[in-house]
Amino acid sequence: MRFEIRRRDLFALTGAAAVAGTATACGGGGGGGQSGGAEASATLELPTYQPLEGLTPDLPGNEEGLHNVYLKAPEELLTTTDAKPITSGEITALSQTFATPPTPMASNGMWGRLNEALGGTLNIDIAIDSYPEKFATILASGDLPDLMWVPPNQGIPNIGPMLESQFTDLTEYLSGDAVLEYPNLAALTPGSWRTAVVNGKIWGAPIPSTPFGQVYLGNPSVWDEVDGFQCSSAEEFLDKCKEILVPGKRWALEPFLPNAFHMFSQWFGVPNQYRVNEDRTLTANHQMDEYLETLEYAQKVFAAGAFYPDLNHAESAQDFANGSIAALVSVGPRGASEYRNYNADLLADIMVPFSAVEGRRPVYNMGYGTVGFTPFKKTDDEAKIRELLDLVNYLSAPFGTVEFMQKNYGTEGEDYEVKDGNYVPIGDADAEVPGLASALNIMSAGEGVIYNTIPSDSEYIYGKEQELLELMMRRPTNGLYSDTNSDKGTELGERLNDVRNDVIQGRKTIDDFRAAVTEWEEKGGNQILEEFAAVLPDDVPVTPSSTL
Secondary structure (H helix, E strand, O other): OOOOOOHHHHHHHHOOOOOOOOHHHHHHHHOOOOOOHHHHHHHOOOEOOOOOOOOOOOEOOOOOOOOOEEOOOOOOOEOOOOOOOOOOOEEEEEEEOOOOOOOOHHHOHHHHHHHHHHOOEEEEEEEOOOHHHHHHHHHHHOOOOOEEOEOOOOOOOOHHHHHHHHEOOOHHHHOEHHHHHOHHHHOOOHHHHHHHEEOOEEOEEEEEOOOOOOEEEEOHHHHHHHOOOOOOOHHHHHHHHHHHOEOOOEEEEOOOHHHHHHHHHHHOOOOOOEEEOOOOOEEEHHHOHHHHHHHHHHHHHHHOOOEOOOOOOOOHHHHHHHOOEEEEEEOOHHHHHHHHHOOOOOOOEEOOOOOOOOOEOOOEEOOOOEEEEEEEEOOOOHHHHHHHHHHHHHHOOOOOEHHHHHHHOOOEOOOEEEEOOEEEEOOOHHHHHHHHHHHHHHHOOOOOOEEOOOHHHHHHHHHHHHHHHOOEEOOOOOOOOOHHHHHHHHHHHHHHHHHHHHHHOOOOOHHHHHHHHHHHHHHHHHHHHHHHHHOOOOOOOOOOOOEO
């Protein structure tokens, strides 16, 4: 069962195209303005990592981020829990869905069967739009649900003080070997756990997403007209974009400019948000000459009419599937198969970053790795804390387990059946499952895998992941927090992004962007760089030169 994140939601969750200083705001900045938060977060003992035994993928992943691959439904499912987690009758939660809203709980058979498996009622208030506003309203009311998803990069302010005053510190239950009591939580990687640490404390289980970052996807039926989607230089890509244009009928690129800029920047060797210098100081990517080169190139692509003209276009996925938009940006490589939902014959091409100009080192930016974490309403009741941990442990079970199937597909024979080695929805599953599974996976999840109903899709994606990993660059500040970034990072970054987008469209100049960078530096950017550099671990490597 799949659900698709909408285009704007994809950007809001990943932050991948954002200017340096915004993407790590989701962790609360390690203190929300309180001194010492960053240092405390950097020295915390993370939960002990212990992968589950008994899961046997067809193609193995690795610690670099390569996904485990299942080419068909596992013949036997692993059971990871020995008791129903809900013991108090009802647990309440706030989450969001990025799919069509599900049938309400009272008339949703899959939801009822999930509650039966959980031992009580999981009553989720599912937001459709404007999650930060709903979050703020509930927070202000003082009447909080037991669980509230905290998303990355959606502008929720002062996360550090908010967590301290309204939510439960879970460090003693999850730090180090304490997490081993909850095997599905222990199977979450250290990289995922770092995003749930604020002020040196663990506030909830992280929700893993793909460790891979955004990728450009091409519709092969269009790009085959110009010898394929893959290119060897930025100018070749622009020439191909011009060649496939059909005025008023077909455009080369989707209209969301920040995502496109992020793709272009990798070709020019712009580092993943920050460059680590030889002296262990940091330089933000927008302070670099390579960033300005990317900006000048993006201007040329826009002026050539390559982008769909309505920058607020909401039907990019459908237009990509029918070929009227030839390329768009996906949250990660696994998205290549998602467009079969619109066009059964479409497996999208995944572009591997290439050298924009001769002698340039291309990079591939790995992603943040999670979509936030889910803290517990403040309580001193250890029994309640343990109940909630048991529930989140159940909901964090990975693919190949009984618990995963109950959460994501429902009950065999009622919501799905296994046919030719694949899971096939039956009954009312199409109305009941996707929206509910989306909401559940936004607030809790295990580490991801690759599984598709067409095995060759999985093999293709797996191969492309291996190619991308050869160029990978991780964000050097992953798991680190800056107090100034928490207070000011989002606002500063948004102002800079606005100027960048105006420059791409020809409404402002490169000099205007340089002035905006200076303003960013003076109003807090330089302080953000210094704070991140002060807690940069010794094992974070110096960023290689962009020159080959």
